[in-house]
Amino acid sequence: MARSTTRVTETAARDSSAASSxxxxxxxxxxxxxxxxxxxxxxxxxxxxxDLLAPRSSRMRAFDPNEVARLETAMWRxxxxxxxxxxxxxxxxxxxxxxxxxxIRSNTVAYQAARAAFVFKGGHNRQDYxxxxxxxxxxxxxxxxxxxxPFDVERAARLELEWWIIHRERGKHPSGDLALALASLQSExxxxxxxxxxxxxxxxxEAMTIRDTKAEAGGVTEADWAKIDELxxxxxxxxxxxxxx
Numbered sequence: 001m002a003r004s005t006t007r008v009t010e011t012a013a014r015d016s017s018a019a020s021s022x023x024x025x026x027x028x029x030x031x032x033x034x035x036x037x038x039x040x041x042x043x044x045x046x047x048x049x050x051d052l053l054a055p056r057s058s059r060m061r062a063f064d065p066n067e068v069a070r071l072e073t074a075m076w077r078x079x080x081x082x083x084x085x086x087x088x089x090x091x092x093x094x095x096x097x098x099x100x101x102x103x104i105r106s107n108t109v110a111y112q113a114a115r116a117a118f119v120f121k122g123g124h125n126r127q128d129y130x131x132x133x134x135x136x137x138x139x140x141x142x143x144x145x146x147x148x149x150p151f152d153v154e155r156a157a158r159l160e161l162e163w164w165i166i167h168r169e170r171g172k173h174p175s176g177d178l179a180l181a182l183a184s185l186q187s188e189x190x191x192x193x194x195x196x197x198x199x200x201x202x203x204x205x206e207a208m209t210i211r212d213t214k215a216e217a218g219g220v221t222e223a224d225w226a227k228i229d230e231l232x233x234x235x236x237x238x239x240x241x242x243x244x245x
Contacts, residue, residue: 058100058146060190061243065236068098072236076211079117080220088114099143112138120164129165136160151189159185166189167208179205186239196242203235 060096071094078087091110095101101109116135123129136157144153163181179195184199187194207228214220220228 058098058143058148060147060149061240063098063236063240065240066233067230068094069232069236073225076228077225078210079121080215084114084118087117099146101142101146109142120161120168122159126165129161132164133157133161134183145230149189149191151191156185156188159188162210166224168211178208182213190243192243197239199237200235200242203231203238207231207235 040084071090075087075090075094078084078090088110091113092106095106095109096103112135116132116139119135120129120132123131137153140151140153140156140160144151144156159181163178163185166178166181170178179198179201182204183194183197186192186197186200202207210224210228210231211220
């Protein structure tokens, strides 16, 4: 009887020891996984803080006019085809390549711009259109923080919205009003006389007019988009020449 009891005790001890040896590696792996996840979270938090808060500088005159024109043509197409995600990704590309914004910041700022565009698109009168203004203020606030030119954020946002409204309500305005509004925006952003931007504004307004008249006539063809793209290239090249003259 004593031997039987001893065998049972030894067996139980062996089973307990085996169970403990199995539990130990599991606990160790769990600790390793938790530590790894914590390190990843800390690294992501640090990267996010650096991305959003670290000082950045953008030379507003040092943009690539051909790239800006290419992206503007693409963004117009996305906007009129109601492709919000595509417009958003194109805007992030513009902000990273031309305004030197890092990845996360470019995405948050692009959201403000895309949101403004589609809030405005759904409007029917000035009161509706002005619902886009807070998003434009947020957008220009972010641009002004990295800009080497100290423009007025509120005024820039209102001038942006104003040319949107004139363009939308073009039937109520003389033909030159849109170009004047476009020139006024660049005048504020670059702190230069508006008349310096006459050619830039005229070419950009002409590109908009082609898009509008063709759409009203039944549709914008690829040939039309090619002409629009050509005008936008000339427009942004003109602006580049003026601000770097």
